Amino acid sequence: MTAATPPSAHIIPLDGILVVTLPPLLGDSDAEHLAEQVGERLVAEQAHAVLIDMAQMRMIDSHMGRVLNVMASMIRMLGAETMVAGLRPEVAMTMVELGMDLGGIRAALSVRHGLADLRARAGRSE
Amino acid sequence: MKAAAMPFLHDLAPASLLSERQRLLTVWRTYLGDYLPMPQIDHRIVQDLCEGLLDAFTEALGTAPPVMTEGLRDLLSALSVEFAERGLTPSQTATFVFSLKHVLNEAFSGGSGAMEDIHKLVDAMGLYSVDAFIGRREQIIRRQSQELVDLSVPVVPLWEGVLSLPIIGTLDSSRAQAITEKLLFEIARSGSRYAILDISGVPTVDTQTAQHLAKTVAAARLMGAECVITGIRPAIAQVMVSLGINLSSIETRFSLAEGLRYCFGKLNYTVIQGG
Amino acid sequence: MRPAARPIRTTVPVHGEESLAAAHRTVDEAGQALGYGLVDQTKLVTAASELVRNIVLYAGSGQMEVEELSRGGQSGLRLTFTDQGPGIPDVGRAMQDGYSTGKGMGLGLPGARRLVHEFSIDSAAGSGTRVTIVLWRR
Ligand SMILES: Nc1ncnc2c1ncn2[C@@H]1O[C@H](COP(=O)(O)OP(=O)(O)OP(=O)(O)O)[C@@H](O)[C@H]1O
Ligand SMILES: [Mg+2]
Numbered sequence: 418m419t420a421a422t423p424p425s426a427h428i429i430p431l432d433g434i435l436v437v438t439l440p441p442l443l444g445d446s447d448a449e450h451l452a453e454q455v456g457e458r459l460v461a462e463q464a465h466a467v468l469i470d471m472a473q474m475r476m477i478d479s480h481m482g483r484v485l486n487v488m489a490s491m492i493r494m495l496g497a498e499t500m501v502a503g504l505r506p507e508v509a510m511t512m513v514e515l516g517m518d519l520g521g522i523r524a525a526l527s528v529r530h531g532l533a534d535l536r537a538r539a540g541r542s543e
Numbered sequence: 544m545k546a547a548a549m550p551f552l553h554d555l556a557p558a559s560l561l562s563e564r565q566r567l568l569t570v571w572r573t574y575l576g577d578y579l580p581m582p583q584i585d586h587r588i589v590q591d592l593c594e595g596l597l598d599a600f601t602e603a604l605g606t607a608p609p610v611m612t613e614g615l616r617d618l619l620s621a622l623s624v625e626f627a628e629r630g631l632t633p634s635q636t637a638t639f640v641f642s643l644k645h646v647l648n649e650a651f652s653g654g655s656g657a658m659e660d661i662h663k664l665v666d667a668m669g670l671y672s673v674d675a676f677i678g679r680r681e682q683i684i685r686r687q688s689q690e691l692v693d694l695s696v697p698v699v700p701l702w703e704g705v706l707s708l709p710i711i712g713t714l715d716s717s718r719a720q721a722i723t724e725k726l727l728f729e730i731a732r733s734g735s736r737y738a739i740l741d742i743s744g745v746p747t748v749d750t751q752t753a754q755h756l757a758k759t760v761a762a763a764r765l766m767g768a769e770c771v772i773t774g775i776r777p778a779i780a781q782v783m784v785s786l787g788i789n790l791s792s793i794e795t796r797f798s799l800a801e802g803l804r805y806c807f808g809k810l811n812y813t814v815i816q817g818g
Numbered sequence: 819m820r821p822a823a824r825p826i827r828t829t830v831p832v833h834g835e836e837s838l839a840a841a842h843r844t845v846d847e848a849g850q851a852l853g854y855g856l857v858d859q860t861k862l863v864t865a866a867s868e869l870v871r872n873i874v875l876y877a878g879s880g881q882m883e884v885e886e887l888s889r890g891g892q893s894g895l896r897l898t899f900t901d902q903g904p905g906i907p908d909v910g911r912a913m914q915d916g917y918s919t920g921k922g923m924g925l926g927l928p929g930a931r932r933l934v935h936e937f938s939i940d941s942a943a944g945s946g947t948r949v950t951i952v953l954w955r956r
Contacts, residue, residue, distance in 0.1 A: 442842065445835045476842075476860060478867040479925040502767065506727035507860040509762040515864065515929035516915055524767035526734050531767070678891030685956075717956075724857055 426451055430462040434535055436528065438470040448481065452488040459495055465539060467492050468531045472503030482517045489522045500524065502531035560601040563650060568593055571646045579638055583629040592622050596643065600664075609664045611671065619668060623675035627683060636676045640669040688717075696722050698729040705737045705806045706730065707799065711744035719755040726759065730768045737806040738763060741799050743774025753788040760793050769794065769809070773802035826851055826886040826895070832870055833879040841870045841882050848884045848895055854955055861933040862895065862953045868926035869899040869949050875920060877903020877947065887952065894935070894954035900946070907943040 424440040425447040435458055443451070455467060469485070471477075477485075489499040502525040512518075525531030560567065571593050575581075581589065599614045619640070626636045644665050651658060696718075701707045708726050712718075730738060740756065742748065748756075760770040771794045775783075783790070796802040807814060826848045830841050845866040849859045866882065873880040880901025887894045906912045913931070918924035927949075931937040936952035 442839070444839065476864050476867065478864050478871070479923050479929060480867075480871055482925075483923060501765075504766050506724070506731050506762070506766065507857045509727065509765040510723065510758075510857055511860045511864050511933065512765060513758045513762045514861065514932050515868075516925045516932070517923070517929070518761065519765060524765055526731070526736060526767040530734070530736070681891045 426454070428455065428458050430458065430464060431532070433463075433465050433539065434532065435459055435462060435464040435467045436470060436532075437467060439474050441473050441475045443474075443481065443484075445480075448484045451484060452491050455488060456491055456495060459492065459497055464497060466498045466500065466535045468525075468528060468535060469499065469501045470503055470528050471501050471508070472505070472527065474505070474508060477504075477508055477512055477517070479515060479517060482512065482515075482519070485522070486520055489520065498523075498535070500531050500535060502526070502528045557601050557604050560597070560604070560650060564597065567597065567646050567650055570649050571597070571642065574642055574645050575639070579635065579642060581629075581631065581635070581639075583631060584625065588625065592618070592625070592639075596622070596640075597646070600643065600668075603664065604661070608660045611664070611667055615668060616671065619672045620675045623672050624679045627676050627679040633673045633676050633680075637669045637673050640672050641665065643668075696725045698725055700733060700735070701739065701803060702806070704735050704810060705739065705803065706733065706735045707739040707741060707802075709741045709744060713746060714752045714755060716751070716755070719752070719759075723755070723759045723762065727762055727766065730763060730766060736768050737809065738768055738770045739799060739802040739806065740770055740772045741774040741802070742772060742779075743776065743799075745774075745779075748775075748779050748783055748788070750786055750788060753783060753786075753790065757790065757793065771796055771802040771805055773797065773799050825888075826884060828884050830882045830884070831879070832873045832881055832899075832901075835874055837874065838867065838870055841866060844882070844884060845895075845897065848886075852886065852893060852895055852955055854953070858953060858956065862897070862951075865930040865933040865951055865953075866897055866899075868930045869897075869951070872926055872947075872949075873899060873901045873903070875922075877901035880946075887954075892954050894952055896950060896952045899949045901948075902946040905943045905945050905947055906939075906941040909939055909941055912941075913939070 426440065426443065427438040429436045429438070435455065437451075437455060458464070459467060474481075485501070492499045500523045501519060504524060523534075525534055568590075572590070575589065575593075595618050596615075599612065599618050603609050603612045603615055622639070623636055626639070644662065647658075647661055647665070651661075697709065699707045699709070706726070706729060708722065710722065714722070726738060726740075729735070740759070742756075745752070756772060760772075763770050772790065773796045775795060775797070794805065796805055804814070828844055828848070830844050831837065832841065842863060845863050846859070849862050854862065870882060873882075878901075880899065880903065883896075883898040883900070885896045885898075887896050911917050913928050914924070915928045916924040927939070930949075930951060934951040934953045937950070939947070939949045941947035941949075
């Protein structure tokens with residue numbers, strides 16, 4: 418991998434759910450644009466939920482935590498739900514030690530678990 | 544006296560040690576056989592250590608006053624590592640180094656003022672070897688206690704999607720850390736959504752233990768798994784309340800069976816009694 | 819055990835957000851060379867990220883030094899973050915959870931302290947800030 422541009426987030430719509438895959442480390446400028454990007458896609462795809470795939474993320478510091486919380490608040494305002502998936506054990510332990518939580522954001526063990534969860538709930542509320 | 548002894552020391556000492564090398568090594572071997580038997584160590588290794596030490600020592604005597612050389616330090620470190628790993632004691636290690644004095648007494652019988660400097664160097668060597676020995680021994684102990692900690696953390700799958708972690712004994716902080724790690728990695732590996740932490744085998748719960756449990760539960764929650772704590776005995780519950788420890792945001796059940804029933808309920812399993 | 823290589827010792831200049839990635843990479847590599855477990859490695863990199871970001875946000879520029887330590891048969895890394903910025907007038911308050919003069923969560927300093935074994939901070943209004951952290955290999 419070259420040092421030129423760090424990989425940024427990928428967004429894939431999957432029947433009503435926006436799956437956002439984050440890279441191992443998100444550069445600051447990408448982090449800044451993330452919420453905006455996700456918001457635009459959410460509206461365009463009329464998605465009811467955003468599933469953030471964190472399985473590759475190697476570190477979440479207080480800055481990244483704030484980016485996620487701000488994004489979740491925005492998603493809530495747009496009438497959709499946020500779920501994080503696949504947070505690694507070492508990252509989860511470090512976040513707790515740092516004193517951070519993800520507010521009301523729900524979590525799933527993996528994207529597969531998360532999709533199943535979100536679909537089951539969407540089915541129930543219909 | 545001292546001034547006159549100096550040329551003797553760095554001119555004659557190395558020379559006489561060199562010319563008598565073989566005889567001195569034999570003297571040393573016999574002495575060790577009589578006073579410091581070390582059945583744990585292969586005699587060829589002892590022989591190598593003696594030769595290496597005598598040669599490095601001879602070289603160190605080439606300066607006035609003689610000082611510890613890099614070569615001596617390396618040899619003493621290697622010797623201490625060897626002794627520590629074979630289960631010998633620090634005093635055996637030091638005795639081994641000090642036995643060099645016996646050899647030197649043989650070499651310079653008749654005595655001289657320079658012996659004082661030589662003794663000082665050997666004493667310094669002895670102390671250095673003890674330090675190196677203890678450092679190595681600490682490393683070994685740390686590794687072994689880590690292995691014990693790992694062994695004592697059993698994460699048991701109870702049902703598909705449900706892990707259990709019976710915690711037995713006191714939760715000191717390094718053990719608590721190991722337990723958390725093991726549980727979280729097992730949750731991720733197996734994709735289990737529920738984990739039952741049974742603390743009926745924990746004698747007392749203090750603020751720190753409770754805090755650690757709470758952190759483990761919080762980390763599991765971030766990963767998408769829910770923990771249930773079971774086996775809180777009434778006496779422990781009482782202590783926790785009086786310490787102001789609040790586990791109200793955590794699911795707790797009296798027994799492991801109740802904990803499992805809770806998880807089954809969440810997983811939409813129904814337990815039916817066979818007829 | 820790590821083969822007897824030269825002890826780790828490097829300095830990374832910090833002069834803006836671009837420095838975060840470089841600092842991160844340096845700590846990551848040093849930690850791997852030292853042989854931390856995955857959890858400790860993540861804790862150290864995260865603590866470094868907090869402290870470098872504080873330099874970027876509040877002082878503009880400074881540096882991070884990475885040094886290998888060995889004490890009594892134990893080895894570890896010492897990271898020193900230094901800047902000549904405005905300094906912190908009330909260090910006691912800055913070390914409390916939730917205290918921020920910016921729009922942060924106020925977790926960087928107290929959180930970094932919880933992530934490592936040793937933490938010290940030296941700062942006063944007008945005389946810059948130096949934060950030192952040590953994480954030993956278990
Ligand atoms: N290097 C520094 N120079 C000057 N002031 C600093 C420095 N580092 C921290 N501070 C001050 O200490 C306060 C607390 O820092 P801390 O890192 O704990 O929280 P934060 O940066 O405000 O938020 P967060 O780190 O959670 O995003 C900061 O708001 C800032 O006022
Ligand atoms: Mg900060």
